[in-house]
Amino acid sequence: MSQHGTAIDRGLLDGPPANLIDGRFHPLPDGDAIASRNPSVPDDVVWQADERLADVDAAVAAARAAQPAWNALGRDAREVILRRWQEVTRERAPRMAELITLEMGKVLSESRFEANALAGKVDITLGEHSAGRISDYEVAAGETKSGHCRYKPHGVMVVLGPFNFPAHLPNGHFVPALLAGNAVILKPSEKTPGVGQALAEMAVEAGVPAGIFGLVQGGPAVAASLAGHDGVDGVLFTGSWPVGRRILESNLDSPGRIVALELGGSNPSVVMPSADLRQAVTEGARAAFATSGQRCTCTRRIIIHADIADRFLNAFCKVASTIVVGPGDSEDPVFMGPVVNAAAVDDVLAFQTDLHATGGKILVEASRMDRPGHFVTPGVVLVDGFSVDRDRECFGPLVQVTIVDSLDAAIEQANATRYGLAASIFTGEDAEWDRFFDDCRSGCINRNTGTAGASSMLPFGGLGHSGTHRPAGAFSVDYCAYPVASMVERGGAAAPPAGMLVKDDWFDA
Secondary structure (H helix, E strand, O other): OOOOOOOOOOOOOOOEEEEEEEEEEEEEOOOOEEEEOOOOEEEEEEEEEEEOOOOOHHHHHHHHHHHHHHOOOOOOHHHHHHHHHOOOOOHHHHHHHHHHHHHOOOOHHHOOOOOHHHHHHHHHHHOOOOOHHOOEEEEOOOEEEEEEEEEEEEOEEEEEEEOOOOOHHHHHHHHHHOOOOOEEEEEEOOOOOOHHHHHHHOOOOOOOOOOOOOEEOOHHHHHHHHHOOOOOOEEEOOHHHHHHHHHHHHHOOOOOOEEEEOOOOOOEEOOOOOOOOOOHHHHHHHHHHHHHHHHOEEEEEEEEEHHHHHHHHHHHHHHHHOOOOOOOOOOOOOOOOOOOHHHHHHHHHHHHHHHOOOOOEEOOOEEEEEOOOOOOOOOOEOOOOOHHHHHOOOOOOOOEEEEOOOOOHHHHHHOOOOOOOOEEEOOOHHHHHHHHHHHOOEEEEOOOOOOEEEEEEOOOOOOOOOOOOOOOEHHHHHEEEEEEEEEEOOOOOOOOOOOOOHHHHHHOO
């Protein structure tokens, strides 16, 4: 990968910065209101333009006009186009992977995995564990009467994408939304607009009809306009709790609008004496520092039983202090790339300072690397314990650890959070696993593997400040269609109930 040039200069995009409205790309004005830079080489601009707020109304209008015909095509015809989308994503996966690393900094191996997952999502969505969840069915309701459940699309769905998985997570929303018969408008993260444009270019290449896939680039003003727009029927968002809260507030007077939020986590991992310590250390470090700590499922808090605390911490800190950090496109083996921007570095270091000031002991110091780019090394801080009032999500490579003397205390500490996305326990005892599963408040609970990582064939979502009980993954189709019940009578004239008189001669001419 070369070190300089915009995404279009490198051949990673087909055209200049633009919004996609009614099947046509509308070039955006020159400017720097929305700009992405290579986190490894911050002087290197990847994508840059001014936003155009008026395009929100135009995109919504185009989507509303096109959606009825898209729904009328029927699921089989929509599946054909999604299969073409699958082919296009496979063909463009190498370019997409390079663009992801260029724009948000993750190591190229992770970007390749993400780019290849786009095609896989189609197979999963069309499978029985996903599309099968919105299949029509019929029941008997009497001798000549039947009951029917059929599913309808909501209409126009807005997808507000994150920067950390800028292709995979939006794709996880709009593939099931399109299958169900909705039109989609994508607003990518302003940190990764280039990836958003690449998704739109692939939609056009795949033959998604005009108006059915729209793209509007922008920052908070564009996001707010879309999330509260009267012409929108659903808002699907992955990001932080503060932004999710604003989306909920903007929809208080629109109870019929579907709002599906995935809002991150302060994810705990418990290590018991019965655990395989090598497994616990390896998976604990991977889950804490994968994607430079910029996954919503990254382990933020590790709870260690006192009986194995010294051995675990000795090994864990050695692993954390020897993790290789460098550019995501490095030819050398690199586990962690840069964080997305300078503010993310500052946030990690400020959180570490706050923890130390309130009694935390820095075991491995997170520090700004002395080189160009937004590089910060992994950090490990030992704290006395966790509490809800001090809980927060630090979106970077910093993990807190604490020591407990029982499983009861470990579960109490695991639940000391307003979040509830992912949790894990390392144990060789089935009884410990069963107890942890029953009492841990989380939407994803793992055994002997880290919190970071999920299967798209399973539901994905959390509790509390982590979401709105609308899990994504295989269950994303649930919020892309709604059930309609029908009672159908195939017999003759209805029999009058007691207390009602109906005479045949009343119907004579």
